[in-house]
Amino acid sequence: MEIPRMLDGRLKFRHLLLVEALSGQGSVVGAAAALHVTQPVVTRSLQDLERILGVTLYERGPRGIQPTEFGDAFTQYARLALAQMNQASRHLQEIADATRGHVVIGTHLAGSNLLLPRAIARLKQDRPALRIVVREATPETLLEDLVAGKIDFIIGRLATVPPGGTVQQTLHEETVRVVARSGHPLAARTHIPLDELIACPWILPGVETALRTELEEFFHRNDCPLPPDRVETTAFLTIRQLLVETDMVAALPELIGASDPRLTALPISLDLVGARVGITRAAGRRLSPASEAMMQSLVAIADSVHPPTDRSD
Known part of the structure; x- marks a missing residue:
């Protein structure tokens, strides 16, 4: 039976570390620094690996190196293998000392x-x-x-x-509520029109989050624009301090507002927004x-x- 080229003994653990470093750093210089070796060592190791695999893993460009289709694929498997070995090492250590x-x-x-x-x-x-x-x-x-x-x-x-x-x-399951400081001008109200709430300064989650997408859909369903006066962040300490010290409002999971007596949920429903x-x-x-x-x-x-x-x- 023909032995697959990656199992014939030539592929080493250091090759996996090399690929992870090259793809993560995007340059030979960065990979060398991450691995604590010289640039020629990285270059020779990459050439050795490409000979073993029989494919080109990276292409050099003016801004460093870019993985080829082969490089992208091999990097994924290399990272999975490294993750499994890391878990195996930790598991053995914990078996030896369960505390x-x-x-x-x-x-x-x-x-x-x-x-x-x-x-x-x-x-x-x-x-x-x-x-x-x-x-x-x-x-x-x-x-x-x-x-x-x-x-x-x-x-x-x-x-x-x-x-x-x-x-x-x-x-x-957790409800998302509009939260403000306990002494906020709107905190004592029993009804808040949405257009009045939109006029408040807001703290919105970043555009990369699912909550931001749901909030944008909520505003769209209610024919409202995004609050024009807004800060965008997902850093909890920043959010909490801005809420406590200003008249900003934010859409947050209900437990966050409930666990801080300085904050209160405003009387307005975000209907389909939840978590x-x-x-x-x-x-x-x-x-x-x-x-x-x-x-x-x-x-x-x-x-x-x-x-x-x-x-x-």
């Missing part, structure tokens, strides 16, 4: 204010030596890190359709014991905050 280990969680606005902190506190009571890393970023960046194995799972608002290569687990909050993880990738424990803690906290929902996504 330790670490978990890396990606998060964005929904879930980061109340659900995740409580779940972390609950888990740390039983496993104080467990190292927990929380990374906040945009949904797109978090998905890239998830596929690359840089984070174990994402907690936050779930997409209507799971992104390719991922599976989702719903923790709870499914839950966990997104890589399909087919076995979680480490620490990650499994963290997920169990999240489920327990979600059940204490909201009645259990159907989580068979």
